[in-house]
Each structure stands twice: as structure tokens, then as C-alpha cells.
Amino acid sequence: MIHFPALRWGEPYRSLDIDKVVHFDTGEPVAEVSQANPGIVARDLRKSLRARSALREVPAAELLAKVKKAAELFSSAELPLGDGSQTPDEFVRQQSATTGLPEHMCRMNMEKLRYVLDHIDEILISLTRRLDPDILSRGYGEEDGIMRSYQATTPVLGMVLPSNSPGVHSLWLPIIPLQIGLVLKPGPQEPWTPWRMTQAFFEAGVPRQAVSLYPGLGDVGAAVLNNCSRSLIFGGTATVEQYAGNPGVQVHGPGFSKILLGDDEADNWERHLDLMVDSVLVNSGRSCINCSGIWTPRHGKAIAAALAERLGPIEPLPPDDPNAALAAFTVPGQAGAISADIDAALGEDGVDEVTAAHHADGRLVSRERCDYVRPTVVYCPSPDVAMAKKEYMFPFVTVVECEQRKMLGAIGPTLVATALTNDAAFQSALLDARNIDRLNLGPIPTIKLNWLQPHEGNIVDFLFRPRAFQMAS
Amino acid sequence: MSTLATDLEGRAGAARESLDAWVREIVGWHFDPATGSPFWLQWAEKAGWDPRTEVHGFDDLHKFGHFEDEWLRGGPVRRWVPKAYADRPIFVFETGGTTGIPKSRVAIDDFRTDYELFSETLPEECFPQGANWLMLGPSGPRRLRLAVEHLAQHRGGICFCVDLDPRWVIKLIKKGWMDHLKAYQAHVIDQALTVLSAGHDIKCLFSTPKLIEALANRLEEEGSSIKETGITGIFAGGTEFTPQWNRFANEELLDGVYMTPTYGNTLMGLAASPPSGPAEGYKITYHAPQPRAVLQVVDADDAERVVGYGETGRVMLTTLTREFFVPRFLERDEGEREPPCEQYPWDGVSGVRPFSALASSTTVGVY
Numbered sequence: 040m041i042h043f044p045a046l047r048w049g050e051p052y053r054s055l056d057i058d059k060v061v062h063f064d065t066g067e068p069v070a071e072v073s074q075a076n077p078g079i080v081a082r083d084l085r086k087s088l089r090a091r092s093a094l095r096e097v098p099a100a101e102l103l104a105k106v107k108k109a110a111e112l113f114s115s116a117e118l119p120l121g122d123g124s125q126t127p128d129e130f131v132r133q134q135s136a137t138t139g140l141p142e143h144m145c146r147m148n149m150e151k152l153r154y155v156l157d158h159i160d161e162i163l164i165s166l167t168r169r170l171d172p173d174i175l176s177r178g179y180g181e182e183d184g185i186m187r188s189y190q191a192t193t194p195v196l197g198m199v200l201p202s203n204s205p206g207v208h209s210l211w212l213p214i215i216p217l218q219i220g221l222v223l224k225p226g227p228q229e230p231w232t233p234w235r236m237t238q239a240f241f242e243a244g245v246p247r248q249a250v251s252l253y254p255g256l257g258d259v260g261a262a263v264l265n266n267c268s269r270s271l272i273f274g275g276t277a278t279v280e281q282y283a284g285n286p287g288v289q290v291h292g293p294g295f296s297k298i299l300l301g302d303d304e305a306d307n308w309e310r311h312l313d314l315m316v317d318s319v320l321v322n323s324g325r326s327c328i329n330c331s332g333i334w335t336p337r338h339g340k341a342i343a344a345a346l347a348e349r350l351g352p353i354e355p356l357p358p359d360d361p362n363a364a365l366a367a368f369t370v371p372g373q374a375g376a377i378s379a380d381i382d383a384a385l386g387e388d389g390v391d392e393v394t395a396a397h398h399a400d401g402r403l404v405s406r407e408r409c410d411y412v413r414p415t416v417v418y419c420p421s422p423d424v425a426m427a428k429k430e431y432m433f434p435f436v437t438v439v440e441c442e443q444r445k446m447l448g449a450i451g452p453t454l455v456a457t458a459l460t461n462d463a464a465f466q467s468a469l470l471d472a473r474n475i476d477r478l479n480l481g482p483i484p485t486i487k488l489n490w491l492q493p494h495e496g497n498i499v500d501f502l503f504r505p506r507a508f509q510m511a512s
Numbered sequence: 513m514s515t516l517a518t519d520l521e522g523r524a525g526a527a528r529e530s531l532d533a534w535v536r537e538i539v540g541w542h543f544d545p546a547t548g549s550p551f552w553l554q555w556a557e558k559a560g561w562d563p564r565t566e567v568h569g570f571d572d573l574h575k576f577g578h579f580e581d582e583w584l585r586g587g588p589v590r591r592w593v594p595k596a597y598a599d600r601p602i603f604v605f606e607t608g609g610t611t612g613i614p615k616s617r618v619a620i621d622d623f624r625t626d627y628e629l630f631s632e633t634l635p636e637e638c639f640p641q642g643a644n645w646l647m648l649g650p651s652g653p654r655r656l657r658l659a660v661e662h663l664a665q666h667r668g669g670i671c672f673c674v675d676l677d678p679r680w681v682i683k684l685i686k687k688g689w690m691d692h693l694k695a696y697q698a699h700v701i702d703q704a705l706t707v708l709s710a711g712h713d714i715k716c717l718f719s720t721p722k723l724i725e726a727l728a729n730r731l732e733e734e735g736s737s738i739k740e741t742g743i744t745g746i747f748a749g750g751t752e753f754t755p756q757w758n759r760f761a762n763e764e765l766l767d768g769v770y771m772t773p774t775y776g777n778t779l780m781g782l783a784a785s786p787p788s789g790p791a792e793g794y795k796i797t798y799h800a801p802q803p804r805a806v807l808q809v810v811d812a813d814d815a816e817r818v819v820g821y822g823e824t825g826r827v828m829l830t831t832l833t834r835e836f837f838v839p840r841f842l843e844r845d846e847g848e849r850e851p852p853c854e855q856y857p858w859d860g861v862s863g864v865r866p867f868s869a870l871a872s873s874t875t876v877g878v879y
Contacts, residue, residue, distance in 0.1 A: 055794060056756040076756050078725045082764060085729065265690055281688050 041070040041133075042121040043230050045254060046237065047083050048090065049247025058254070060228060063139040063369040063409045064358070070121075070133070072230050075253035077262035080222075083251055084195070084266035090220025091194035093246035099172035103160055103216045105243040110156030113239035114149055125235065134231040135358045138202060139367030139409060142359050144322055148205040152236070155209045155490055162213055165491035166499045176218055179508045188508030195220035195251075196502065197267030199260040199274075200233060202226030203432055204325040207273060207291065208236065210494060215240060219502055220249045224263045228369060230254055264288060269502060289501055293430045294327030294454035296485045299469075300335040301460025302443045308335065308342050311459055311482055315342075315436075316349050318457065318485040320414065323366035324434035328455050328477075330485045331430035332437050334422075339440040343393040343418040350414035350434060351397025355404055365433070367409040374410030377431050378403040381415065384429060389420035393438075422449035447472045454495065455485040523857035527802060531858075532569035534803035538832045539567045547596035551583070552837060554591075570806065573830060578815065579841040581779070584615035592618045594834065606653035607778040610682040614653070617778045622835045623655050626781030627663040629801050630774070633784045633855075634667075638745030638770035642668040643715035646743075648704050648723050649750055651675045655778050656750070660718045663747075672712060674703040676723065697722075701730050708741045717743050720750035721757055728765035739767040749774040749782070752845075752865055755794040762789065774798070775864055779838050780805040780831050786855050798864065799856030806830040807861050809849035812869065815842060821851050826867055843867070 044051035054073035061068050094102065117124045125133070131149065135142045155162065163172070170187070174180035179188040196214050200223060201207060214221055225233040237250050253259050264270045271289045272278060279292035298315055300308060318330035335342060356363035368374035381402070385392055394402070394416045404411040414434035419427045427439045428451060441449055447468055450456070457479040458469050466480055476495055479485070488494070542548045543556050543563045556563060566575060584592075589604055597620055605623075606614040645664035651657030657673060664671035684693040704727055708714060717738075719727065724738075724746065731737050738746075746769060748761075753773040761771060775798040776782040783798035783805070800807040809825040811817040819825035827845040831838035846867045850860035 054756050055759055056754055074756070076754065076760055078721075078757065078760055078765075081725065082729060085733070261690075265694065 040068060041123070043070060043072045043234055043254060044121070045073045045075045045079070046250060046252035047079065048086065048251055049241070049249070052079070058227065060137045060230065062136045063228075063367050064406065066408050069136050070230065072227075072254045075255045075259050077255075077258045080251075080253050080259060080262035081266050084222065087193075087195040087220060087222070087267070090249045090251075091191065091218060093248045094215065094218040094220065095176055097218075097244075097246065099176045099216065099218065102218065102245070103163070103172070105245050106156060106159050106212075106216050106240070109236070109239040109243040109245065110153050110159075112242050113156065113236055114153040116239070116242065118235055118238040118242060120234065120238070130231060130235055132359075134205060134229065137228045137231070137369070138205070139228075139358070139369045140205070140323065140325070141356070141363035141366065143361050143363065144366065145205065147322070148208075148232075151206050152209055152212065152232070155212050158490060159213060159216055162490055163216060163499075166213065166493060166497055172216075175503060179510070186508060186510075188506050189503040190506055191219060192502055192504055193219065193267060193269040195222050195267055195269075197222040197224070197263040197270035199224045199263055199270065199272040200226050200229070201273040202228035204322060205229060205232045206322065206326055208232045209490070210271065210291070210498070212236075213498060214502070215245055215249065217499065217502060220251075222251045222253070222263055222267055224253050224255065224260050227254075227256075289496055289498075291327065291495055294329070295332065295428075295430050295450075295452055296328050296330050296455035297332040297334055297450055297453050297457070298330050298485065299446060299450070299456055299458045299460070300333070301458065301462050301465045302336050303462045303465075304459040305335050305337050307459075308338050309345070312345055312349070314457070314482050314484050315346060319346070319436045320350060320353075320364060320434045321484070321486045323364060324414075325366060325432050326486060328486050328488065329434075330455075330457070331435060332427070332439055332450070334439045334441050334446055334450060336441065336443050336446075339420070339438045340391075340393075340418055343391070343416050343438040346436065346438065347393040347397060347416045350416055350436075351394035353414050353434070355411040355413075365411050365413070367406075367411055368433075369409050374403060374412050374433075375405070377433070378412055381417075381429070381431075381435075384424075384426040385417070387424045387426065389418075390424050390426050391418040392416075393418050447474070450474065455479065457481075457483055457485050520852060520854065520857060524852045527852075527857045528570075531803040531806065534832060535567065535570045535573065538834065538837060539563045541596075541834050542594065542837045545595075547594055547834075549594045549837075550591040570830075573839045574816065576839040578828075579838045581615055581841060584617060585613045587616075589616050589618060592616075592836070597835065603658070604653075605655040605778045609653070610679045615778070617655075617836065619655070620835050622781070622833050623659040624662045624666075625833075626776075626801060626804070627659045628666050629804075630782045630784055631663055631666055634745065634747070634772065635770065639667065639716050639747075640744070643744075644669045644713050645671040645716040645718065646704065646707055646714045647671050647673045648700070648717060648719040648727070649676055650678045650720075652677060656718070659782075660747070663718075664716070667716075669716065670712075672707045672714065674700060674707060676700050676720075697726055701726050705730065705734075708743075713742065715742055715744045717746045719746065719748060721748060721753060721761070722751070724748060724761060724771075725765060737767045738765065739769050743769055745769070746771040747774065748772065749776060753796050754865070755788075755796060755863075758788065758796055759790075759794040762794070775861075777843075779836075779841060780807075780829050783807060783861075784856075786853060795862050796864075797850045797853070797860045797862040799853070799858065799860040800829075802856075802858045804831070804833050806832070806858075808859065809847060809861050810842075812846065812867070815840075819849050821849050824848050824863075827861055827864065 056074040058072045059068045060070045131145045134145045223233045273291045279290045282288040282290045402413045412433045417437045419439045422441045453475045455477040456475045542552045603619045608614045647660040661671040781801045783800045785796045808828045810828045812826045827843040829841045847861040847864040850862045
């Protein structure tokens with residue numbers, strides 16, 4: 040049996056408290072995970088300054104080279120895992136087995152992470168606006184004859200990671216080259232990526248004492264948040280609300296990402312059908328950047344019907360099938376609760392589940408140890424119905440009829456908006472809309488990210504603050 | 513079968529006989545109109561049967577069904593006072609109460625008796641007679657303050673106290689006011705350090721796992737340790753203990769200072785645990801102070817069935833004192849049933865943790 044120890048500043052720690060991670064479909068144990076206790080986190084984090092010190096002993100350029108080497112190791116090397124080792128293929132199979140994500144999607148996410156590491160230098164140039172890395176490392180330095188000083192807001196970044204989508208790990212990959220330590224609390228079903236990435240870093244020569252990994256329950260996540268002055272957390276709307284306004288916590292919640300059709304482009308909707316399908320379906324709709332709402336001033340019913348034709352027939356397939364498009368829900372009761380929530384919101388006038396015609400046995404597919412929810416398209420006659428604000432962790436999309444002039448006021452928080460319009464006035468309004476985080480003007484799928492741009496806030500701004508600094512010569 | 517095993521079996525049998533006799537005595541007391549409490553006398557009247565004639569031993573307590581802790585909410589609290597004790601000074605101890613009406617339990621001498629019995633389990637070299645104590649934990653309406661103070665006095669010492677209000681801690685957690693939580697914990701630890709540094713010759717500590725952690729960490733930050741303050745023995749309680757925490761505390765916090773984890777609440781006495789270290793995998797097994805209290809581990813779906821040794825089930829408590837009768841109360845905890853041991857020739861329970869079916873609605877380990 041594979042055993043994941045906790046890592047306490049790089050040192051393996053086997054806990055007496057062990058969690059078994061099982062195959063989502065067969066129930067077979069896949070791995071044992073040592074569970075940290077909150078006291079260990081609190082105690083270790085008293086020494087977090089050492090993590091940054093160890094990283095600062097490595098010149099920034101050298102550290103960058105090590106991280107790029109880690110990219111290669113992560114995606115192609117046999118790396119240590121517990122008492123044994125793990126090939127990339129084993130990683131894909133094991134990750135699929137415990138998360139319910141089809142294997143080809145696990146591979147896609149792996150490649151995504153490799154891409155980010157491969158391009159980490161460009162990403163950092165973009166995020167730091169070409170700031171000399173040594174200025175961040177030393178704390179000050181001259182740039183074009185002007186003294187610049189930046190102070191790290193924390194020696195380590197805490198992360199409470201999810202189980203549902205391995206792609207989110209891309210967000211923490213730029214941290215090590217910034218000479219900030221990592222404190223990772225993996226999701227219960229997804230210990231694989233944090234572990235393998237950590238091992239790739241170590242093999243590439245990143246100091247072991249810069250990384251801690253604490254598997255555990257919610258109390259361990261709370262300990263990470265309470266003991267790191269800067270943290271990222273992933274969660275639902277309740278988590279977002281809980282940490283709203285907390286300057287030490289960057290929350291990544293539901294994306295409510297959308298495609299917005301302008302008056303000028305609504306009649307051309309059929310041209311954009313592939314873009315809509317991809318935006319909804321890729322990664323089984325699990326990402327915050329998946330589209331969950333298509334807003335249009337007209338043709339809503341036709342758009343919904345066309346999407347239903349494409350998405351409705353999709354059925355669960357075995358995880359090793361290259362055509363598998365749906366991820367399993369592995370948490371008991373979760374899929375049923377989602378399906379019941381959809382049922383409850385279908386009661387309002389005009390709200391129509393257009394995919395129902397394709398689901399003779401219902402949208403919920405219950406298996407012995409897991410469930411699936413089949414892709415669902417719901418037509419909403421106006422933004423005022425409750426259904427128009429729904430988002431779920433599977434391919435689910437509402438098609439909402441809404442006048443262009445009311446659209447930006449009605450869409451609510453939107454992580455990614457792909458706006459299909461050439462109307463200069465609407466484009467200007469979109470650029471000014473503060474409820475939109477990432478804006479795509481033109482036919483760009485919501486799931487297509489430009490990694491050189493910030494995601495839900497610039498991580499460099501989160502970890503470093505500019506300040507005044509003078510030094511007598 | 514070895515002589516040792518035969519001896520233990522014999523002692524377990526004797527313990528069981530004593531328990532049956534004690535049950536008859538206690539049931540006789542609580543359902544005698546001259547001595548029993550109004551609550552139980554009225555209960556028997558409504559039930560239509562006389563426990564004094566129908567209860568002959570511990571197994572017959574099933575006729576009571578299960579004690580419902582909701583009965584303890586609200587007044588008049590005197591309905592719980594046995595008539596025989598009507599003229600005695602009465603204490604009331606509360607449990608819960610962060611929101612709504614807390615559960616109340618009356619007491620006269622039980623807490624003293626329970627803690628005197630517990631005192632017998634403490635090793636003299638770690639908890640020296642005459643040593644002074646620090647009680648660092650929840651007091652207020654709870655039993656702990658008076659009980660720990662009595663323990664200290666019973667052993668010839670004086671008890672210094674630092675309070676912690678768990679109801680406020682739970683509110684802070686629920687509101688997400690983590691900065692306030694940290695500040696409150698720091699306030700509590702500040703007071704503890706002041707007492708420990710004031711030359712009071714404190715050698716014994718009562719505290720909870722979270723506060724032990726916080727105290728050890730703070731002392732270490734200040735270049736000291738629990739051991740260096742002069743503390744030689746820690747009586748730990750108040751919240752759940754896992755083997756992992758027990759190991760963590762022994763390996764990283766205590767620097768060789770003896771710690772004895774306990775399991776208890778307002779409804780029962782104090783269940784002690786035999787020493788447990790690396791050889792036992794740091795497993796903590798609690799044994800109730802039988803016959804005054806009995807812990808059983810029952811099937812979570814069928815509370816009439818006691819599970820086999822090593823099997824998991826819900827903890828069921830029966831309290832049998834002249835002051836308080838609690839038959840077959842299903843605790844909000846689960847654990848594994850453990851066999852009798854040399855020190856305690858009756859069943860125990862290990863791995864005590866929140867009952868999984870209720871765990872999501874319970875805030876635990878807050879202090």
C-alpha cells in the first residue's frame with residue numbers, strides 16, 4: 040500500500056492517524072495518508088522564517104532553473120512515492136482512481152502544470168512587471184536609476200487545496216522562485232499532485248526545508264490559515280464569504296464564468312457553438328473557469344436547444360476511456376444534493392431543463408460507490424429566476440435571456456467573461472465592469488487561460504508590498 | 513489459560529458482582545419515596561413499574577430505555593435533588609450553553625468523591641503530595657474548577673486558577689473571528705505564565721490539549737519549557753485525545769513531563785487511562801470509575817447490543833451514585849471496546865472521538 044507521510048519542512052513524518060484513500064468505483068484502498076494534527080502545523084510554522092532563508096541562499100536565477108528542471112521531472116521522471124516510486128503513468132491512473140476524473144483529463148492537467156513550470160520565467164516577468172528578481176530577494180535595488188524596495192508579506196504561503204480539480208495547482212507554482220516557502224494542505228482525495236510536485240522540486244535541488252505538506256481534515260486547514268500570514272484557500276460560496284475582507288487570505292471559490300453575447304453578435308450565435316460547448320465541458324465542468332452561464336439578448340431557447348443536442352447525450356464512461364467526458368462524484372450524497380437543488384430551482388415560470396429530453400433515466404446516475412450527473416442545460420427566460428445564478432461542479436450551464444443594457448448589472452461576480460461583441464460602447468463597459476475578473480473580448484473559450492496574466496489577483500502583489508526605502512551612501 | 517488471565521477473569525467476575533449489588537442499592541435509593549428525587553419518582557409513577565422490584569442487576573437497566581440529556585435542560589433543577597439530600601448545600605454544574613439553555617446537573621459531594629478516586633490513580637513521583645496546582649481551563653458554570661481545586665486540596669496542595677470561557681471560544685470560531693480567538697488564547701496563556709513565574713512552587717497542572725500546546729509553545733519561545741517551570745505532572749482533559757496527539761505531546765511538548773489523559777463530563781465521574789507510550793502505540797484506553805459509572809460500547813444502529821472487543825460503537829454511559837442516576841445515556845462519542853486490564857478489571861473504551869453520525873453538528877476541541 041502506498042503511504043504518504045506528512046512533510047515537516049521536507050522531513051517525512053508518519054502519523055499514527057492514517058486516512059485510507061480508495062478507488063472511487065471499486066472501493067479498493069489505493070493509498071494511506073498520514074494525517075497531521077493541528078498542533079504540528081502550529082509548532083512547525085513557528086520556524087517558517089527558515090523556509091524563506093533556505094530559499095534566499097539559492098540565487099534567484101538558479102532557483103528558477105531548478106523549478107524549470109522540476110517541470111521535466113514532474114511530467115516524465117520516476118519520482119519517490121512513500122516507500123517506492125511513481126511513474127507519470129502511475130500518477131495519472133492513481134489520481135484518476137481517487138478523484139473520479141477521467142485519466143485523459145488527469146494527463147491534461149499534468150501537462151498544464153508542466154507548461155506553467157516550463158514558462159515560469161516568462162510568467163514571473165509578467166507578474167512582476169519585469170522587476171529584477173534580485174530586488175525581491177534582497178529587498179531593495181535600483182531600477183532605471185530609481186530605488187525600489189519590496190518587502191515579503193510572509194516567509195511562507197499557506198494553501199488549503201481542493202480535491203476536485205488538479206489544474207488549480209498551477210496557482211502555487213510561481214511561489215518557490217519568489218523565494219517564499221510552501222505550506223500545503225492537500226485535498227483528501229488528491230494528495231497526488233502536491234506530493235509529486237514537491238518531490239520534483241526536491242529532485243531538482245530546491246531546498247527540502249522550504250516545503251511542508253500537511254494532509255488532514257478541516258482543523259488542519261484552519262491551522263494552516265491561522266499560522267500563515269498569507270494563504271490561499273479553495274472552497275464554495277460559504278468559504279468565500281467567510282474570508283471576504285481578510286487581507287491575509289486569498290479565496291478561490293466558484294467562478295460563475297460566463298459567455299456574454301452582445302446585441303450585435305446574438306444573431307451569429309451558431310458560429311460560437313463549439314466555443315460554448317468547450318467552455319462548459321472541458322475538464323468535466325469542474326474548473327472555476329468553466330462556463331456556467333450564457334447570457335444573450337435573444338435566441339436563448341435556440342441556443343439552449345443546440346447546446347442540449349451536443350451535451351445531453353454525453354454519458355459516463357470508464358475513467359480509462361479516452362472519450363470519457365464526465366468525472367465521477369466520489370463524495371457520498373454530493374451528486375444527489377446537486378441534482379435535488381436543480382430540481383428545486385426548476386419550478387419557476389419559463390425555466391426549462393432542455394437536456395431532460397436526452398435523459399430518459401434522469402440526470403443523476405447512481406453507482407454503487409460513486410455518482411455522475413449528466414450534462415445539463417437549463418433555459419432561463421430572465422436573469423430574475425434563481426436558476427440564473429446557479430453553478431455546479433459538472434457540465435452545467437444556464438442560457439439566460441437578458442437585454443444587453445441590463446447584462447453587466449445582472450450577471451453578478453464573474454471570474455471569466457468571454458464577451459462576443461464588436462460594439463465599442465459595450466466593450467468599454469465590459470472593461471470597466473468590476474464584477475468581471477478575467478475578460479476575454481472575442482471568441483476565446485472561458486477555459487483558455489493566458490498564463491502570463493494574473494488570476495484572481497496578482498500573487499506577487501499578495502506576497503510582496505512595495506515600500507519606501509533609503510540608504511545613506 | 514495462564515494464571516494471570518485466570519486471575520483477571522476472576523477479578524472481572526467479582527467486579528461484575530459488585531456492580532450488580534451496587535445497581536440494586538442505587539436503584540433502591542432513587543426510587544424509594546423517602547430518599548429518591550422528584551424526577552425519578554414521577555418517572556416511575558408514569559412508567560407504571562417499580563424499579564426496586566424489577567431491577568436485580570446491571571443488565572436489568574435496559575428496562576429504563578435510554579436517559580435523554582434533554583431532560584436536563586431548564587428548571588426546576590431541584591427536581592433532580594434526592595429527598596434524602598434536600599437540606600444539603602447543592603451545586604449545579606452546566607454543560608453546553610453556547611446558545612440556548614444549557615444542561616444542568618446537581619451535585620453535592622460527587623465531584624469530590626470522583627476526584628478523590630481519580631487521585632488514587634496519580635503516580636506520587638509526578639503529582640507529589642503537598643504540591644501546588646495550576647488549573648488552566650474552563651471554570652465558570654462547569655464542574656472542573658471546583659473538582660480540580662478539590663483534587664489539589666485532597667492531595668495537600670493549593671490550586672491556582674486561570675479561567676477560559678469555552679462558550680466564548682465557540683462563538684469566536686463560529687463567527688470566524690480568528691484574530692480574537694488568538695488574542696483570547698494569548699490572554700489565557702499570559703495569565704498562566706504569570707502564575708507559573710510567581711514563585712508558587714507549582715508542580716501539577718490541569719489543562720486541555722489546546723492549552724497545553726499553547727503553553728508549551730509560548731514557553732519555548734521564551735527559552736523555557738513546561739519542565740523548566742517545575743511542573744512534573746499534567747492531568748489533561750476536557751476534550752478529545754487521539755493517539756497521534758498523545759504522541760505529539762510526549763515527543764514534542766512535554767520534555768518527559770508525565771501526562772495522564774482523562775475522559776469525563778458533567779454527567780459522569782472521571783475515566784482514567786493507564787499509562788500509554790510507544791509500546792502501546794500511544795493508544796488511550798479509558799476505564800470508568802466502576803461501579804459509580806459504567807462505560808459501554810454499543811452498536812451505533814442497535815444500542816441494545818454491546819459490540820465485541822476491538823469493535824467500534826457508540827459510547828453509552830450509566831451513572832450510579834446516590835446523588836445522580838443516569839441509566840444508559842448515549843454519548844455523543846464513539847470508540848472501540850477494550851477488555852478489562854490489571855488496573856481496571858472491567859471493560860474500557862479506546863479511540864474516543866465524536867460520534868461520526870453527529871460529528872458535523874458538534875464543535876469539538878475548542879479549548
